[in-house]
Amino acid sequence: MNGTSSTKGIFELGKAVLQAEAQAICHLSDTLNENFIKAVQILLACKGRVVVSGVGKSGHIARKIAATLASTGTPAFFVHAAEAAHGDLGMITKEDVVIAISYSGSSSELLAIVPTIVREGTPIIAITGSDSNPLANHATVNLNIHVEREACPLNLAPTSSTTVTLALGDALAVACLDAKGFGPEDFARSHPGGALGRRLLTHVKDVMRTGDDLPVVKDSASVLDAVKEITRKKIGMTAITNEANEVVGIFTEGDLRRLIEKVGDIRPISIASVMTKHPSTTTADALAMEAAKVLETTLRNQLLVVDKDNKLIGALHIHDLMTAKVI
Known part of the structure; x- marks a missing residue:
C-alpha cells in the first residue's frame, strides 16, 4: 500500500475530513448574521408551504431539509429545480416560501425558474456560497455558507459545503420549532410510527x-x-x-x-x-x-x-x- 491507502493513511484522512467539516460548521456559526433572523421571520410568516429546491448534491440536501422542516412543525416539501421548469412550478404559490440552494448561486436550473417565482411574489431564501451571485441577487434574503475549502482532498466534491448547508437547514428548522412552541407531543403526531410517537400517542x-x-x-x-x-x-x-x-x-x-x-x-x-x-x-x-x-x-x-x-x-x-x- 502507498501512503494514502495504508491503514494509517485511511485513518488520518477520515479524521481530516471530519475536522474540516466541523471547522466549516464552526466558521458558519461565527459568521451567521441578521439574514438568518430575516429568513426565520419569513418562514414563520409563511401562510402556505415551504418549497425547498436544488439540483445535484444540493438537491439531496434540499430534500432532507424539507423533511426536517415538515417533521418539526413547518409544512414543507421538496421540488427538483429541473422538474419545476417542466410543470412542477405550478406547485408553488404566492402563499409559499422558496428555499433555493446552490453553492455557486449560478445553477441554471434554479435560475430558470427564479423569474417566475419573483413575479408571483413568492419570497425566496437563497442558500449560496457568497453574497454576490445571480441567485443571491434575486433572493429576498441570502444566507452565505461560504467554506474556505471542501473536505475532499481534490477540493472538488461537495463535502464541507453540503455539510454546512445541512447544518444551516437544521438551524432554520429548530429556530422555527422553538418560535412555534412545537413540543414532544407535536413531534409524536408527526412520527406516529416511531418510538417517540408510540410512547406519546399510545394510551x-x-x-x-x-x-x-x-x-x-x-x-x-x-x-x-x-x-x-x-x-x-x-x-x-x-x-x-x-x-x-x-x-x-x-x-x-x-x-x-x-x-x-x-x-x-x-x-x-x-x-x-x-x-x-x-x-x-x-x-x-x-x-x-x-x-x-x-x-x-x-x-x-x-x-x-x-x-x-x-x-x-x-x-x-x-x-x-x-x-x-x-x-
Whole structure:
C-alpha cells in the first residue's frame, strides 16, 4: 500500500475530513448574521408551504431539509429545480416560501425558474456560497455558507459545503420549532410510527385487556377459584372485586407460590384473606408509558385499569406494552 491507502493513511484522512467539516460548521456559526433572523421571520410568516429546491448534491440536501422542516412543525416539501421548469412550478404559490440552494448561486436550473417565482411574489431564501451571485441577487434574503475549502482532498466534491448547508437547514428548522412552541407531543403526531410517537400517542385503553380476556373473581371466591381464573386468562394474576365491581385486591402467581410454601393446602382458604389489598391501578386514558413507569416502580408485571369510581375495566401486562413497542 502507498501512503494514502495504508491503514494509517485511511485513518488520518477520515479524521481530516471530519475536522474540516466541523471547522466549516464552526466558521458558519461565527459568521451567521441578521439574514438568518430575516429568513426565520419569513418562514414563520409563511401562510402556505415551504418549497425547498436544488439540483445535484444540493438537491439531496434540499430534500432532507424539507423533511426536517415538515417533521418539526413547518409544512414543507421538496421540488427538483429541473422538474419545476417542466410543470412542477405550478406547485408553488404566492402563499409559499422558496428555499433555493446552490453553492455557486449560478445553477441554471434554479435560475430558470427564479423569474417566475419573483413575479408571483413568492419570497425566496437563497442558500449560496457568497453574497454576490445571480441567485443571491434575486433572493429576498441570502444566507452565505461560504467554506474556505471542501473536505475532499481534490477540493472538488461537495463535502464541507453540503455539510454546512445541512447544518444551516437544521438551524432554520429548530429556530422555527422553538418560535412555534412545537413540543414532544407535536413531534409524536408527526412520527406516529416511531418510538417517540408510540410512547406519546399510545394510551392504556389501546393495549389493555378487556371482556373475556380480563381475569377477575369476586372477593367471596376461594383461592382455588382464583387459581383457575389465572390459568384460564394466562396473564399471571387475577383481579378481585366486590359486588359493586370495585377493585379490592389482586392475586398473582407469585402470591400463589409463596402461599403454598407457607400453608401447603390452599383449598380451604378464601381469596379475600390472602389477596394484596389496594393494588396499583391506572386509568384507560393514561399514557401507556406512564403505566410502564408504574410497573417499573412497583416491580410488578401486571396492572389493573379502573374508572373514576375504582371499578375494574381492564388489565395490563408488561408483555402488552412490549408488543405495542411502548417499551
